[in-house]
Amino acid sequence: MTTPADDAPATPRRGRARGEQTRQLILETALRLFRERGYAETTMRAIAKEAGVAVGNAYYYFDSKEHLIQGFYDRSQASLRAAVAPVLESERDFAARLRATMHAGIDVNAPYHSFAATFFKTAAEPTSPLSPFSRESSPAREAAIGVFREVIDGSSAKLDPELRRELPELLWLGWMGVVLFWVYDQSPGQRRTRRLIDGAVPLIDRLVSLSRLRVLRPALRQILALIESIRRDD
Template sequence: MTEQTAPTSAADGPSTGATARGEQTRQLILDTAMRLFRERGYARTTMRAIAQEAGVAVGNAYYYFDSKEHLIQEFYANTQHEQRAAAGPVLDRERDFSGRLAGVLHAGIDVLTPYHSFAATFFKTAAEPTSPLSPFSAESSDAREASVALFREVLEGSDARLDPELRPALPELLWLAYMGVVLYWVHDRSPEQVKTRQLIDGVVPLVDRLVGLSRLRVLRPVTRQALALIHTLRH
């Protein structure tokens, strides 16, 4: 199996060409896996089938990805990068909190749209509390933290004024809201998931309003109670 040399830096010896070939093989395996997941469903797709379709040895497929779960974690990471890139123009030009938030949420759905056909069957696996594919799992922590960081960027680059005690927790709360949007999108059977877009456009002004109201002295006790509850549930 000629492709089982790990892609490494030039300091470790292999040429740039060998590294590029390794990256191409890795991407080929990932692209093939995502196509088969769409065509056959996640549960019915095996690593052997992925290797066969990609034209590589099974050992090579396992060399780059230890399991199907690792393929999905790579998919999570890639879609996260794509979402940030798609939202870039909005984040560059907008200072308004609601505009930035809407841009990031719509960008997430834009990136996920090609995978809608297999999202429902895949969700059955990811929804299992012990599944490593769950967005709340330890295995998904890198993708989850990257997504929370994107919502932190939404907030920090905006002109939003809010309760200072809410500010550190808000990015994670926005990520949780995004997970709710994604769940709705998974089950959305409207043409081109237009109802999901309507959900985003309807929810964002409400979130913006609530964030602004958090500054009111009369609502601060409510904010603190909510944050205390979140802290309790997380720990």
């Protein structure tokens, strides 16, 4: 026999589950409308109507369209981590791990390519909260850097210790360049972006391998010192 006390803990859990379902419904609806109508043309009122919730309810979960994009960033990182997990669990070669991660990143974002260019115009503004470098984007940014850290740490690559510390963020910065190329890539299936990844990864792998050569260490130290100097200025 159950008692009211036995049932009490379940109520908050059910409430949280329903709340998360509503939140995901609003996010999925927003992303669909972004694809169909474009980011700028989609309003919070339209999203709420399509989702079948009150406008106030939509604003309860997301303060603005910008916050919806932050939700998209977070979900994309979770999807990327899930997509690349089998490779990272089984593969030790650094180049293979990096290549798989970058291709998985393109796969995860492929459904949103149609509105990516319009959206990027907003995200490219230095003061925009949608910028991948903004304070608001820091959770998704750190999650992405964390994936590249997993790529490195689980590999058989032999790295200079100082480079190992900085490389995840450097790879993420390189990935941002790939994403920008992908945004404006109109080739079928964005195959030019795929070729860019396949061509760039061996070069990155080679540079990482060469970083352990004694003759290159002074130059490496200068580069890392420059990065640290820029970071302190921020």
